[in-house]
Amino acid sequence: MGKLIDDASASPEVQAVFEDIRQTRKTDFINNLWRAIANHPPTLRRIWQNVKEVMGAPSALDPLTKELIYVAISINNNCEYCQASHTAAARARGVTETQLQELYAIVALANETNRLAIAYKVEVDARFRDA
Amino acid sequence: MGKLIDDASASPEVQAVFEDIRQTRKTDFINNLWRAIANHPPTLRRIWQNVKEVMGAPSALDPLTKELIYVAISINNNCEYCQASHTAAARARGVTETQLQELYAIVALANETNRLAIAYKVEVDARFRDA
Amino acid sequence: MGKLIDDASASPEVQAVFEDIRQTRKTDFINNLWRAIANHPPTLRRIWQNVKEVMGAPSALDPLTKELIYVAISINNNCEYCQASHTAAARARGVTETQLQELYAIVALANETNRLAIAYKVEVDARFRDA
Amino acid sequence: MGKLIDDASASPEVQAVFEDIRQTRKTDFINNLWRAIANHPPTLRRIWQNVKEVMGAPSALDPLTKELIYVAISINNNCEYCQASHTAAARARGVTETQLQELYAIVALANETNRLAIAYKVEVDARFRDA
Amino acid sequence: MGKLIDDASASPEVQAVFEDIRQTRKTDFINNLWRAIANHPPTLRRIWQNVKEVMGAPSALDPLTKELIYVAISINNNCEYCQASHTAAARARGVTETQLQELYAIVALANETNRLAIAYKVEVDARFRDA
Amino acid sequence: MGKLIDDASASPEVQAVFEDIRQTRKTDFINNLWRAIANHPPTLRRIWQNVKEVMGAPSALDPLTKELIYVAISINNNCEYCQASHTAAARARGVTETQLQELYAIVALANETNRLAIAYKVEVDARFRDA
Numbered sequence: 001m002g003k004l005i006d007d008a009s010a011s012p013e014v015q016a017v018f019e020d021i022r023q024t025r026k027t028d029f030i031n032n033l034w035r036a037i038a039n040h041p042p043t044l045r046r047i048w049q050n051v052k053e054v055m056g057a058p059s060a061l062d063p064l065t066k067e068l069i070y071v072a073i074s075i076n077n078n079c080e081y082c083q084a085s086h087t088a089a090a091r092a093r094g095v096t097e098t099q100l101q102e103l104y105a106i107v108a109l110a111n112e113t114n115r116l117a118i119a120y121k122v123e124v125d126a127r128f129r130d131a
Numbered sequence: 132m133g134k135l136i137d138d139a140s141a142s143p144e145v146q147a148v149f150e151d152i153r154q155t156r157k158t159d160f161i162n163n164l165w166r167a168i169a170n171h172p173p174t175l176r177r178i179w180q181n182v183k184e185v186m187g188a189p190s191a192l193d194p195l196t197k198e199l200i201y202v203a204i205s206i207n208n209n210c211e212y213c214q215a216s217h218t219a220a221a222r223a224r225g226v227t228e229t230q231l232q233e234l235y236a237i238v239a240l241a242n243e244t245n246r247l248a249i250a251y252k253v254e255v256d257a258r259f260r261d262a
Numbered sequence: 263m264g265k266l267i268d269d270a271s272a273s274p275e276v277q278a279v280f281e282d283i284r285q286t287r288k289t290d291f292i293n294n295l296w297r298a299i300a301n302h303p304p305t306l307r308r309i310w311q312n313v314k315e316v317m318g319a320p321s322a323l324d325p326l327t328k329e330l331i332y333v334a335i336s337i338n339n340n341c342e343y344c345q346a347s348h349t350a351a352a353r354a355r356g357v358t359e360t361q362l363q364e365l366y367a368i369v370a371l372a373n374e375t376n377r378l379a380i381a382y383k384v385e386v387d388a389r390f391r392d393a
Numbered sequence: 394m395g396k397l398i399d400d401a402s403a404s405p406e407v408q409a410v411f412e413d414i415r416q417t418r419k420t421d422f423i424n425n426l427w428r429a430i431a432n433h434p435p436t437l438r439r440i441w442q443n444v445k446e447v448m449g450a451p452s453a454l455d456p457l458t459k460e461l462i463y464v465a466i467s468i469n470n471n472c473e474y475c476q477a478s479h480t481a482a483a484r485a486r487g488v489t490e491t492q493l494q495e496l497y498a499i500v501a502l503a504n505e506t507n508r509l510a511i512a513y514k515v516e517v518d519a520r521f522r523d524a
Numbered sequence: 525m526g527k528l529i530d531d532a533s534a535s536p537e538v539q540a541v542f543e544d545i546r547q548t549r550k551t552d553f554i555n556n557l558w559r560a561i562a563n564h565p566p567t568l569r570r571i572w573q574n575v576k577e578v579m580g581a582p583s584a585l586d587p588l589t590k591e592l593i594y595v596a597i598s599i600n601n602n603c604e605y606c607q608a609s610h611t612a613a614a615r616a617r618g619v620t621e622t623q624l625q626e627l628y629a630i631v632a633l634a635n636e637t638n639r640l641a642i643a644y645k646v647e648v649d650a651r652f653r654d655a
Numbered sequence: 656m657g658k659l660i661d662d663a664s665a666s667p668e669v670q671a672v673f674e675d676i677r678q679t680r681k682t683d684f685i686n687n688l689w690r691a692i693a694n695h696p697p698t699l700r701r702i703w704q705n706v707k708e709v710m711g712a713p714s715a716l717d718p719l720t721k722e723l724i725y726v727a728i729s730i731n732n733n734c735e736y737c738q739a740s741h742t743a744a745a746r747a748r749g750v751t752e753t754q755l756q757e758l759y760a761i762v763a764l765a766n767e768t769n770r771l772a773i774a775y776k777v778e779v780d781a782r783f784r785d786a
Contacts, residue, residue: 002251031259033244036251040756046577047244047763053570054240060229065196066237072200073241075381076207078471078733081248082241083381084259098191101433104381106197108440109185110204110213112374113164113178117212119337119345119366120133120167128162128215171363177446178370184439206774209340209602214774232564235774239571243767250730250738250759264513293521295506298513302625308708309506309632315701316502322491327458328499334462335503338469340602343510344503346521360453368459371447372466372475375426375440379474382395382429390424390477468643471733476643494695497643501702505636512599512607512628526775555783557768560775571768578764584753589720590761596724597765600731605772606765608783622715630721633709634728634737637688637702641736644657644691652686652739 005038013041017048024052031085064093071100072107136169144172148179155183162216195224202231203238267300275303279310286314293347326355333362334369398431406434410441417445424478457486464493465500529562537565541572548576555609588617595624596631660693668696672703679707686740719748726755727762 005014007030017038018030038044055066067090074082087100116122136145138161148169149161169175186197198221205213218231247253267276269292279300280292300306317328329352336344349362378384398407400423410431411423431437448459460483467475480493509515529538531554541562542554562568579590591614598606611624640646660669662685672693673685693699710721722745729737742755771777 002253004254029258031256032253033248033251036253037247039251040753040760042577043247043756043760046574046760047247050240050570050574051244053566054233054236059233060227061199061233061237065199066233068192068196068200069203069234069237070241072203073207073238074245075377076204077242077245078380079245079248080383081253081255082245084255086241088259096191098433101436102185102190102192102197103200104378105185105433105436105439106192106200107204107381108374108377109181110201110217111208111377112370113182114205114208114210114213115337115370115373116168116174116178116366117164117210118340119369120164120170121342122133122163122167122212123135124212124215125162127160128219171360171367173446174363174367177367177443181439181443184435206770209773211776229564232567235771236564236567236570238774239767239770242770243763246730246763246766247759249733250762252735264515266516291520293518294515295510295513298515299509301513302622302629304708305509305625305629308629308705309509312502312701312705313506315697316495316498321495322489323461323495323499327461328495330454330458330462331465331496331499332503334465335469335500336507338466339504339507341507341510343515343517344507346517348503350521358453364447364452364454364459365462367447368454368462369466371443372463372479373470375444376467376470376472376475378430378436378440379426379472382426382432384395384425384429384474385397386474386477387424389422390481468639471642473645491695494698497640498695498698498701500643501636501639504639505632508599508632508635509628511602512631514604526777528778553782555780556777557772557775560777561771563775567771571771574764575768578757578760583757584751585723585757585761589723590757592716592720593723593727593758593761594765596727597731597762598769600728601766601769603769603772605777605779606769608779610765612783620715626709626714626716626721627724629709630716630724631728633705634725634741635732637706638729638732638734638737640692640698640702641688641734644688644694646657646687646691646736647659648736648739649686651684652743 002036003039004032004035006035010038011041014038014044017041017044020052021048024056033081033085064090064095067093068095068099068103072103075104075107076111133167134170135163135166137166141169142172145169145175148172148175151183152179155187164212164216195221195226198224199226199230199234203234206235206238207242264298265301266294266297268297272300273303276300276306279303279306282314283310286318295343295347326352326357329355330357330361330365334365337366337369338373395429396432397425397428399428403431404434407431407437410434410437413445414441417449426474426478457483457488460486461488461492461496465496468497468500469504526560527563528556528559530559534562535565538562538568541565541568544576545572548580557605557609588614588619591617592619592623592627596627599628599631600635657691658694659687659690661690665693666696669693669699672696672699675707676703679711688736688740719745719750722748723750723754723758727758730759730762731766 010018021030021034022028037047067086070086071083071090074086141149152161152165153159168178198217201217202214202221205217272280283292283296284290299309329348332348333345333352336348403411414423414427415421430440460479463479464476464483467479534542545554545558546552561571591610594610595607595614598610665673676685676689677683692702722741725741726738726745729741
């Protein structure tokens with residue numbers, strides 16, 4: 001496993017990001033992804049800024065839908081860590097176990113029909129192109 | 132492009148599925164994916180049954196959220212056809228262009244952080260495992 | 263599209279590989295993959311040697327099964343060129359359209375159940391580990 | 394790891410699928426994939442029906458070839474569970490260790506040439522398009 | 525193809541980013557990726573900021589090596605657009621055709637050995653873990 | 656984990672490859688990938704020959720850049736083994752931890768922009784096509 005930066009060994013730059021994570025999320029908990037990429041402070045600062053903006057700012061999609069999309073992609077990319085962390089975020093926003101399992105079924109079915117569309121080299125319908 | 136089965140050349144088995152698609156979707160339009168996999172009638176029947184059940188039946192996730200997950204996976208798998216057809220379905224259910232573009236941003240960001248979690252071999256936090 | 267090396271502009275090193283392809287396959291036809299990678303003669307020589315050994319030498323798997331595996335992977339990787347060229351090779355070895363379409367169905371279904379196994383984080387059964 | 398549904402806690406709907414798996418496969422053993430997706434009974438029923446139809450029904454491809462294609466895709470998708478379970482199925486149908494290792498070599502080589510075809514943007518030969 | 529935002533129809537927020545791209549790159553040319561994601565101005569601003577910081581700022585890796593890594597990933601993800609744009613960037617930084625073709629060979633070979641390592645479930649050597 | 660072939664049980668054909676690995680790399684150490692694929696001697700011989708030629712022979716790309724590309728692809732393919740072994744190779748050639756972490760950032764960012772280019776179906780600019 002990669003080295004994790006704990007609070008005691010964090011540089012001021014890293015501490016500032018950790019502090020912003022804590023204030024933004026209203027929790028003392030810093031999950032391992034941040035402690036891992038804290039090994040490279042510019043990446044920590046940059047990625048946190050991105051996540052905060054994309055996932056945390058007011059948006060046209062509601063916060064739970066956004067987390068569900070994140071979970072779906074993480075499963076598709078075989079990223080156990082991100083599936084776990086964003087599933088936790090989705091649960092914090094009220095997703096039910098049944099909804100998660102419906103999501104798994106959709107992710108799986110999309111993989112099936114995606115491969116059929118590719119295998120058969122299906123041409124996009126004109127009305128889908130116009131849309 | 133793959134060969135498409137038009138109504139005139141459809142076998143009774145294929146015609147029956149086409150008819151069920153039309154009745155279920157309340158439209159005469161059969162999109163190319165079905166006309167392509169109609170080259171193999173058992174696959175047409177089976178996949179339509181799956182899509183109808185997973186995407187069309189009453190469920191804990193609302194219909195638009197389900198289409199958004201489908202679009203997200205189709206982008207991630209580089210399947211232009213399925214992105215197009217499920218984007219059309221999402222539009223029919225009221226998604227806005229802004230919401231679609233937020234979805235693109237989430238799909239892209241998830242790909243970025245997924246790769247960081249993999250590159251750093253980040254261990255799943257205990258509290259995420261318990262969840 | 264990438265530049266293709268025709269016979270007239272081929273260096274002696276490239277001509278020698280083209281000649282071996284022709285003799286091995288008993289045809290004058292050199293398909294575009296070889297003419298493309300002929301831009302880098304060491305890669306042409308090396309990859310042809312690999313394909314000749316893996317796909318052409320006597321083996322425990324029969325030649326058609328080998329081509330079907332190649333087609334399946336090419337679909338899964340969204341590589342239209344390789345799907346096309348190895349489908350042609352499979353047809354030359356007698357595959358039927360029905361068999362190809364069954365292959366598409368298996369590729370698609372495997373993608374579906376693969377994602378379910380990943381989403382549910384299913385532990386490998388002891389008896390499968392022992393095998 | 395995901396929660397597994399044992400026989401004692403299975404609902405009647407789940408028990409009915411487990412029973413069909415046992416009768417179809419002529420064994421008492423239910424492998425973990427089914428016990429995992431049994432957390433969502435409609436998915437259990439639906440996916441079992443699909444696997445039974447695609448992999449178990451009489452077909453133009455012989456049963457071992459079908460399992461080999463499944464193994465190949467599972468390796469390509471980095472799905473350890475499905476590689477393990479379908480390798481076991483392939484062994485039950487008589488595949489030899491040498492044949493499996495030849496399969497690994499083909500999967501790997503296809504990944505290599507797929508990437509070259511993509512990198513060089515190789516145009517599909519006319520005769521492959523016509524096929 | 526997606527809609528592209530030309531200069532005339534760009535909002536002040538988009539114009540400001542376009543201006544920064546032009547000044548940073550010392551060219552009037554704005555390539556299509558930016559004109560496409562300009563449909564969603566917050567994404568345009570955010571992604572440009574990321575690319576500018578990761579690819580443009582002084583770093584421990586030299587600029588050409590960074591572009592080569594970008595090209596390699598773009599090929600691996602089957603993203604024709606990004607392969608094209610970052611190949612152009614690599615050429616502007618002096619890469620030769622031979623170097624690009626060696627890169628293709630490495631990308632392809634890595635895909636081959638990656639799949640073998642996965643197929644054989646090779647355990648990471650102790651000395652590689654310690655590193 | 657897959658079975659590893661130790662020196663004592665290696666056939667003469669395998670021993671000859673192990674000996675060439677040792678001489679070429681000037682070390683007694685044979686890492687697990689080779690001991691795993693030694694279960695299939697023709698693959699061992701063939702893959703070693705490929706790795707030796709692509710990664711070891713004099714080339715237009717310098718040896719460290721080549722290892723970095725290999726590491727990038729291995730992360731992208733979620734191949735922990737190959738990431739570990741080629742990271743070790745890159746370290747032996749002098750890469751710094753900062754450089755590795757910049758590489759992670761580029762791999763991750765490329766995944767992000769690749770998905771945006773795909774989602775927006777961005778057309779390749781004429782000047783990138785001409786290049």
